[in-house]
Amino acid sequence: MVGIIGAGSLLASFLLTVMCLNQVGASGPIQSTLYHFMSIDRLSLDFGFLVDQLSVWMMMIITGVGFLIHVYSIGYMHDDEGFYKFFAYLNLFVFSMLLLVMGDNFLMLFFGWEGVGLCSYLLIGFWYTNRDYGTAARKAFIMNRVGDLGLLLGMFFIIKTFGSLAYKDVFAQLAGADPAMVTVICLLLFVGAMGKSAQIPLYTWLPDAMAGPTPVSALIHAATMVTAGVYLVTRCNGLFSMSPDAMHVVAIVGLVTAVFTAIIGLRQNDIKKVLAYSTVSQLGLMFLSLGMGAYVSAMFHVTTHAFFKALLFLSAGSVIHGMGGEQDIRNMGGLRKYMPVTFWVFLIGTFAISGFPLLSGFFSKDEIFANTYAHGGAIWWAMASVSAVLTAVYMCRLLYVTFFGEFRGTEEQRHHIHESPSVMTIPLMVLAVLSVVGGLLNTPHFMHLPGSQWMAHWLAGNGVNGTPIVPMAEVHLSASTEWSLMSFTTALALLVIVALYFVYGKVANLPVSDQKQTGFTKVVANKFYVDELYNSLFVKPTEALSKFLYQYADIQGVDGVVNGVGTGVSKLGAIFRRLQNGNIEYYLIGMVVGAALLFLTIFI
């Protein structure tokens, strides 16, 4: 029943979003102000919604993929005692996410931003009785706070520069703005995006966030919430386009994140951790694309990534479900025979993310690479291709180790393995279809396929200001260059897919335990010791400072004053207590003397 309400409300939102989509397509952006929120000096803040081509695009992803994940959750969470709580949190998350993308000003975006942060915290720590999970939730929350501070400061600077937080007003005044100020604003907004979208240096929370239930990882930490940063930058593309320096920073951070986390992903043995690092890496690619000025390509990759990464996470969840909670791929193997549906959809997801021709990831990644080549040059393109090859490597490793070869788990697990119920497999199949055809939303010009650059045209529609919401990136490359770039990356991906089959088909090449790793692979398996570095750089000093403050400022300072007042009063009481000795004569004398004094003062 709870599941029906939870998923049904999402279905209803999805249908309403489709109606919005039609209306936006027919008559342009819808804007409505619910009420006036507050006024401070000349700054006026409204509680208003803006549904334009960009918002409605995000809403389609959120409600569409969200609905499938809700349906899946009914099966995945059916025997969890927190079933009701889970759907309440999940719906709250979707609400906040919609608020984030539908707001017509930065304040509304910030409300949603904080809302999804809260839901992320609640859902990562969903199984809160496990201490590690609680710590992971806290880590995510605190690292997001760092980014949120940047976003907040960025908003303050926007108020200072433009005198308003409404998108309409801010983007209308762009031409007259001080470029230095715009750079500061962009960098601060990007800090916010780094936190939410897990970019270097604020990415370590996302792999830990896998502590939450798998549908949560799919919905929040792959498909929607982590793309909020991409949405923010895309929304503010006018600001970013004014500041080449900020764009450069975005591109560098994106590229470094894409490559760095892809390397870490190579040596992870937890099925969800691999996907988590893959998500960070893909987000890095999106930011690279944003930094290259290819906003549409980034949004396109957000869309296809939402499809295939949700698919991958949910099928990983199906594996975990079937294995009775096992997450280590070294204890899996040969699952192809036991879980055929999960295997096929996982295969599609893997091929889609690796860039197998004509699947969704192929188109979106190719667009990013073409833009990188056109705007950044060959070196940037080569680096991005490295990350793409690494992506193919770790994804295929995951696929082959998990589903091929012999089963390596315990006998007990072998008996337990079962294909997931249809309430879980049907959403998987729908997502698999989307992962296959999702690329057709925005096929490149030079291939002359149906739907050529459809999404780019859609997003380039006029917004409330009468200017394009997301201007189309201009790629000045000849068709032959684009063909050769595409063929090169595709050939690499195919090569990896085939080669890894032979590498991980053999028992000798199975991943070994972390203790047996040596040299560079050991460093990679330990995630470059970034967590340890952060621990000693930030966590330990903070804890030491807290201890110091607790010892001296709290116990001796604050408690000292409070207890001092208490002790003082009781000592004073002990002095006055002697007057109350219970002897009536004393009382009477006191009374008489008092009365006499009273009369004396009155009459004399």
Place this chain on the structure above:
Amino acid sequence: MLEIIKTVPIEYYLLYSTVLFCIGVFGVLTRRNAIIVLMCVELMLNAVNLLLAAFSTYLGDAQGQIMVFFIMVVAAAEAAVGLGILVMIYRNTKSTDISLLDRLRN
């Protein structure tokens, strides 16, 4: 009759009641026998009564005398209750010493 009373100056009444009142206060403060304490309280009340009656007569206002009757009634009730308590105390302690009353303290 009124004239005869008025031959005594009001200051004498004032002085007399003050002395009477102070004797009462002194008795209450110094004596330990509860009966004597009660008697001294009566003395104080009567000093006030006398003063009220005197002023009432001099000013030709009957309200003061009404107050005197009122005080007498209250004093009678107080004496009745006070002596009743005293009887109970005496039965329990075989003494009428008021300094023993502090045993209610704890």
